[in-house]
Amino acid sequence: MERLMRHLPYSNFATKFSTSVVYAIMASAAVNLFYEPGKIYSSGVTGIAQIIRTLGIELFGQSIPVSAALLILNIPLFLLGWYKISPKFTFFTGITVILTSLFMQIMPTQVLSTDPTINAIFGGAIMGAANGYVLKNNLSSGGLDFITIAIRKRTGKTIGSLSIFFNSIIMAAAGLLFGWQYALYSALAIFVSGKVTDAVFTKQKKMQVTIITSHPxxxxxxxxxxxxxxxxxxNDAEGAFRYDHQKVLLTVVTRYELPFLKQVMKETDPKAFVSIADNVQILGRFYEEDL
Structure with a gap:
């Protein structure tokens, strides 16, 4: 217990808990208001839980709640996260998963649209925004996030692209078991979710910055x-117009850090020439904040 308590940051517990609550509400809304009515399978462990529920109905005539299957499937992945990523990260992710399971159980399933395309797009957008928001606050929705985060640390691949890869396997299973029309609409939802996740989770996007300055x-x-x-x-850079001597500074930041860099330039050398290249690929060590 003492070891666990050392990992808990009391100063930002309320912030992380509120993040978990927001994610749980958004994810539950995506599943219960769009995915379930449209017979669309979600990404990650939630999609696996939906497949288990459908198999239970078709094979045994018994419906296993998605919320219960989601909680059970995450248990072994918590162990992976605890030892391979971060105990603190895993603890708060556990809170997120528990709250998500709770909200999925108590939030009623409501049909807002019978159009599967609309359900896929809106459900995917809400789920992607929820995933990006929770990752942006150094938390996770659990499940495959443990695996994708571990791979991202080693390879530099984005969370969204890794999620699309792993979830394509889930969609193939759904298509083989229940019909390819469901797999196709689910693939659309996963694609939208992955793109929105990458748009919101800006800490993973790297940008190369070239600064030409007289005040290095x-x-x-x-x-x-x-x-x-x-x-x-x-050193010894020279402008071709006035032939004045400058220095060139090269660095790489994340999109999340870009506003801080702009503020630094405004305070230190507002006349500097700054060029920013978006979405660069990094080979070698690049510091990323621990989860």
């Missing part, structure tokens, strides 16, 4: 004071 010391000090990023300095 001030800029370097400002960046180091605000951001934990390395900087490469290229």
């Amino acid at each position: 010391e001030e800029v370097v000090h400002g960046i180091h004071a605000r951001l934990r990023r390395g900087i490469t300095i290229i």
Whole structure:
């Protein structure tokens, strides 16, 4: 118990708990208001739980609640997250999963549209926004997130692209078992969810920044004071218009950190020329905040 308590940050417990509540409400709304009425299978462990429920009805005539299957399937993955990612991250993810299972159980299933395309798009958008929001706050919805986060740390792949890859396997299983029309609409929902996740979870998007400045010391000090990023300095650069001597600074930041970088440049050298290349790929070590 003492080891567990050392991992719990009392200062931001309320923030993380509120994040878990928001995710649980959004994910439950996506499933109960769009996925279930449209017979669309969700991504990750939630989709597996839906498949288990459908198999239970067709094979045994018994419906296993999606909320219960979701909770049970996450138990072995909690162990993976505890030892491979972070005990603190896993603890709060457990709270998120429990709340999600609870809200899925108590929130009524309501038919807002009978059009499967509408259900797939809106359900996927809500689920993707929920996933991106919870990841942005250093939490997770559990399930396959443990696996995708571990792979992202090693390969640099985005969470959304990894989710699309793993969930395509789930969709293939759903198509083989229940009909390809359900798999196709579910694939649309997963694609939308993955893209929205990447749009919201900006910490994983890397940007190369080239700074041409006459005040390199001030800029370097400002960046180091605000951001934990390395900087490469290229000396003896010369402008082709006035032939004045400049220095070129190269660094890589995430899209999440970009507003902080802009503020640093405004304070240290507002006349500097700054070029930003979006979505660059990194080979080698790149610091990412621990979960």
